[in-house]
Amino acid sequence: xxxxxxxxxxxxxxxxxxxxxxxxxxxxxxxxxxxxxxxxxxxxxxxxxxxxxxxxxxxxxxxxxxxxxxxxxxxxxxxxxxxxxxxxxxxxxxxxxxxxxxxxxxxxxxx
Amino acid sequence: xxxxxxxxxxxxxxxxxxxxxxxxxxxxxxxxxxxxxxxxxxxxxxxxxxxxxxxxxxxxxxxxxxxxxxxxxxxxxxxxxxxxxxxxxxxxxxxxxxxxxxxxxxxxxxxx
Numbered sequence: 001x002x003x004x005x006x007x008x009x010x011x012x013x014x015x016x017x018x019x020x021x022x023x024x025x026x027x028x029x030x031x032x033x034x035x036x037x038x039x040x041x042x043x044x045x046x047x048x049x050x051x052x053x054x055x056x057x058x059x060x061x062x063x064x065x066x067x068x069x070x071x072x073x074x075x076x077x078x079x080x081x082x083x084x085x086x087x088x089x090x091x092x093x094x095x096x097x098x099x100x101x102x103x104x105x106x107x108x109x110x111x
Numbered sequence: 112x113x114x115x116x117x118x119x120x121x122x123x124x125x126x127x128x129x130x131x132x133x134x135x136x137x138x139x140x141x142x143x144x145x146x147x148x149x150x151x152x153x154x155x156x157x158x159x160x161x162x163x164x165x166x167x168x169x170x171x172x173x174x175x176x177x178x179x180x181x182x183x184x185x186x187x188x189x190x191x192x193x194x195x196x197x198x199x200x201x202x203x204x205x206x207x208x209x210x211x212x213x214x215x216x217x218x219x220x221x222x223x
């Protein structure tokens with residue numbers, strides 16, 4: 001069974017700092033990996049989707065990379081803002097239409 | 112364009128009661144999913160559907176049933192609720208096999 005891990009579980013940074021969130025998975029046979037943000041009491045908002053054939057995706061201040069062979073993905077957030085405070089989740093899609101999620105990194109950006 | 116909507120937003124049930132959660136999407140997506148989210152465990156897939164009239168089991172299907180009679184709707188049923196089913200339930204949809212997942216706002220269910 002695929003295991004998805006996100007470390008650290010919580011992160012606190014001052015505003016303006018660049019930061020990296022990590023996602024690791026145990027089985028490299030994935031179809032894609034998706035990053036989400038989740039605000040307290042809300043649903044998940046999609047940030048970036050990386051297909052297995054891609055190495056990275058960018059959207060605004062966000063950049064996500066994927067290294068299937070090492071079972072890792074990183075989400076880079078440039079020039080962090082207080083509005084970026086949320087929980088960030090990664091999910092991998094595997095064969096059989098199954099998805100596996102990490103437990104998330106709770107990010108706090110301090111003004 | 113509402114995206115993915117879920118009804119109800121909150122519900123409290125007594126052990127043994129039944130209920131149905133409704134998920135609706137207006138994006139004409141083929142694939143739909145039901146997840147539960149529990150503290151410290153991440154989201155886990157309960158059931159999914161790859162098209163109208165089809166359903167399949169996910170990682171944690173026991174105690175739940177689903178139906179997809181219309182392409183835009185995916186229903187999750189609890190026939191006899193148990194306290195272990197206290198959770199937040201999310202519905203999601205994708206356009207195709209490798210598409211981006213879009214999530215609904217969730218239903219918070221408490222079983223006493």
